[in-house]
Amino acid sequence: MTDIAQPADDYLVKVEGLTKNFPITKGIIFQREVAAVHAVDNISFEVKSGETLGLVGESGCGKSTTARLLLKLIEPSAGKIWFEGEEISGFSRSQMRRLRSEMQMIFQDPYASLNPRQTVGQIVGAPFKIHKTEGEGKKKVQELMDRVGLNPEHYNRYPHEFSGGQRQRIGVARALALRPKLIVCDEPVSALDVSIQAQILNLLEDLQDEFKLTYVFISHDLRVVQHISDRIAVMYLGRIVEVAEATELYKNPKHPYTAALLSAVPKGHSDSSGSERIVLEGDVPSPIDPPPGCPFHPRCPKAHQVGGPDGVPENCRTEFPPLDEVDPDHIAACWYPLEQGEKLQQAAHA
Numbered sequence: 001m002t003d004i005a006q007p008a009d010d011y012l013v014k015v016e017g018l019t020k021n022f023p024i025t026k027g028i029i030f031q032r033e034v035a036a037v038h039a040v041d042n043i044s045f046e047v048k049s050g051e052t053l054g055l056v057g058e059s060g061c062g063k064s065t066t067a068r069l070l071l072k073l074i075e076p077s078a079g080k081i082w083f084e085g086e087e088i089s090g091f092s093r094s095q096m097r098r099l100r101s102e103m104q105m106i107f108q109d110p111y112a113s114l115n116p117r118q119t120v121g122q123i124v125g126a127p128f129k130i131h132k133t134e135g136e137g138k139k140k141v142q143e144l145m146d147r148v149g150l151n152p153e154h155y156n157r158y159p160h161e162f163s164g165g166q167r168q169r170i171g172v173a174r175a176l177a178l179r180p181k182l183i184v185c186d187e188p189v190s191a192l193d194v195s196i197q198a199q200i201l202n203l204l205e206d207l208q209d210e211f212k213l214t215y216v217f218i219s220h221d222l223r224v225v226q227h228i229s230d231r232i233a234v235m236y237l238g239r240i241v242e243v244a245e246a247t248e249l250y251k252n253p254k255h256p257y258t259a260a261l262l263s264a265v266p267k268g269h270s271d272s273s274g275s276e277r278i279v280l281e282g283d284v285p286s287p288i289d290p291p292p293g294c295p296f297h298p299r300c301p302k303a304h305q306v307g308g309p310d311g312v313p314e315n316c317r318t319e320f321p322p323l324d325e326v327d328p329d330h331i332a333a334c335w336y337p338l339e340q341g342e343k344l345q346q347a348a349h350a
């Protein structure tokens, strides 16, 4: 691995030990912290220039919080962030202003993230005004509209006059306006019909080639992430539990959680799915009081298999496993990583 303090040049973004706790307070006048939501817990990863890093995991596992931390829309409780080799963790708002145009975000719900009182022209043109760059003007906005598949003549229309897919195209155009290097896409197609999803994903891929964009692509839907990602990071309860190249992750999952997520994805178009669906028992534990050790151990089929009648092995219960390289360029945080093709037993509490 490269020296953490001096990330290699081909990393656009790198985070180390990133952590975010949201305090839970009690009392009206004298507020005191009684607990904290451990939304993101000591995660480290890099995003290479020009790649798409997929970020997957169940609802509440900390994906959106990670996105907001990356763009410094919220301050981390701990950890460091580098952008183009420069540490930006301690940057103030004014210092970040310089970088704002380089990092943009596309949101899940294009309707909620677009001002209903502004026309497309105003929405897509707004970044030009905020950042005082030249070229503000109808022509430039219309070029962008054209590029993302919107009719430039609809410049004066309002968001409600567009369909869901078209609204997301407006969101894409807005993100693209200042020619960013990084775009964090937080569930950008989750609210759209499947047929429309593919169009938006194809658009994002085309734009990536054309503008040399780097994406962090967040989704709870593994099919969507598989389609678009070069590498994938899997999150569970605020932790990253596995990172690998996309096809490798699908062929050869090492973490039992990843295997369970994958088993729930229908394979291809035919019904002949190769793997049995692994049903995870129990709900995702609360991030307020995550289980000690590996946070997945209470639901982990492998831990129960290994422990047998003795119950879950002690190391799973007491110590978070290090993110180790289990295969080349494939890291997983598991005391008992899966062998290639290993089948997991069905129920965790059999």
Ligand SMILES: Nc1ncnc2c1ncn2[C@@H]1O[C@H](COP(=O)(O)OP(=O)(O)OP(=O)(O)O)[C@@H](O)[C@H]1O
Pocket (backbone or CB within 6 Å): 022, 037, 038, 039, 057, 058, 059, 060, 061, 062, 063, 064, 065, 066, 220, 287
């Ligand atoms: N501002 C906040 N204050 C308190 N808790 C928060 C805040 N933002 C997020 N959380 C909590 O942090 C945890 C992670 O939330 P986050 O939105 O990052 O998850 P997510 O993976 O994006 O989920 P989803 O797939 O539902 O969007 C959740 O338990 C959430 O309730």
Ligand SMILES: [Mg+2]
Pocket (backbone or CB within 6 Å): 063, 064, 065, 186
């Ligand atoms: Mg989210």
